[in-house]
Amino acid sequence: xxxxxIILVLLSTSFLLVTCDNEEDESIEMTTAxxxxxxxxxxxxxxxxxxxxxxxxxxxxxxxxxxxxTNSIFGYAYEDILFETTVDANGYYSFTVNxxxxxxxxxxxxxxFRYNVITAVDPVTGNVTTQENVxxxxxxxxxxxxxxxxxxxxxxx
Numbered sequence: 001x002x003x004x005x006i007i008l009v010l011l012s013t014s015f016l017l018v019t020c021d022n023e024e025d026e027s028i029e030m031t032t033a034x035x036x037x038x039x040x041x042x043x044x045x046x047x048x049x050x051x052x053x054x055x056x057x058x059x060x061x062x063x064x065x066x067x068x069x070t071n072s073i074f075g076y077a078y079e080d081i082l083f084e085t086t087v088d089a090n091g092y093y094s095f096t097v098n099x100x101x102x103x104x105x106x107x108x109x110x111x112x113f114r115y116n117v118i119t120a121v122d123p124v125t126g127n128v129t130t131q132e133n134v135x136x137x138x139x140x141x142x143x144x145x146x147x148x149x150x151x152x153x154x155x156x157x
Contacts, residue, residue, distance in 0.1 A: 033099035033144035041156035044118040052091025059110040067104035103143040
């Protein structure tokens with residue numbers, strides 16, 4: 001009888017250990033994805049095309065933690081996770097964000113900034129006329145999955 005009880009205890013313990021290991025295997029593997037691109041704005045109205053926004057302009061990426069779990073809990077208030085980066089001297093930005101296996105939605109937005117936009121250049125004197133403008137970016141979204149790199153160019157207006 002004692003042997004039977006010992007065997008049952010050992011089997012129960014091994015079952016619990018296997019069950020715990022399986023639960024860990026079901027959790028999502030936390031990896032990252034990269035979102036990067038250029039950031040432009042029309043800062044010189046006398047020439048066609050857009051120019052780089054000022055170095056140091058802040059950009060933000062937001063994801064909801066619910067998108068990172070395999071089996072979300074109904075009714076649980078998952079929080080947003082916010083990532084921040086700045087535009088470099090060449091007009092480029094890059095985010096490394098958490099990502100999961102299914103695609104997750106990443107919302108991108110940025111700080112407004114003031115800029116003396118070139119509105120005219122006198123062809124004789126070369127004098128430049130400027131006008132201070134506040135430029136902003138429209139909040140936009142893209143999707144990523146773990147291990148991916150998304151090229152996503154942005155434009156301020």
